[in-house]
Amino acid sequence: MLVQGFNTIWAYVTLGLLVFAVVAFVNAAIHREDAYRAADKQNKGFWLIILGLTVAVNVFLGVWGFLPILGLVATIVYFVDVRPALKQVTGRGPRRRGSSSDGPYGPYNGGR
Numbered sequence: 381m382l383v384q385g386f387n388t389i390w391a392y393v394t395l396g397l398l399v400f401a402v403v404a405f406v407n408a409a410i411h412r413e414d415a416y417r418a419a420d421k422q423n424k425g426f427w428l429i430i431l432g433l434t435v436a437v438n439v440f441l442g443v444w445g446f447l448p449i450l451g452l453v454a455t456i457v458y459f460v461d462v463r464p465a466l467k468q469v470t471g472r473g474p475r476r477r478g479s480s481s482d483g484p485y486g487p488y489n490g491g492r
């Protein structure tokens with residue numbers, strides 16, 4: 381019974397990592413090639429190959445082994461570093477206005 385519960389949880393982890401990789405691959409595919417250059421990141425083909433290999437490894441090998449861990453690291457790097465840069469370049473990301481001390485009615489000057 382305990383083994384069956386572990387296998388169920390492991391199946392959900394495997395499915396979650398596969399979905400994570402597929403979402404990264406689709407997101408990499410929808411951005412324009414010039415956005416990667418403007419964001420000063422690797423080109424679109426590089427990310428499509430890396431994330432496509434990650435999806436293939438997750439489908440055929442599951443999450444056991446060294447390659448799925450490398451794929452997970454590549455997927456995390458894409459989501460944490462590349463995707464926000466692409467969103468900022470293409471104008472889909474959050475726009476930064478002013479400094480961190482700005483309030484809703486302008487800059488906060490400490491009551492001066």
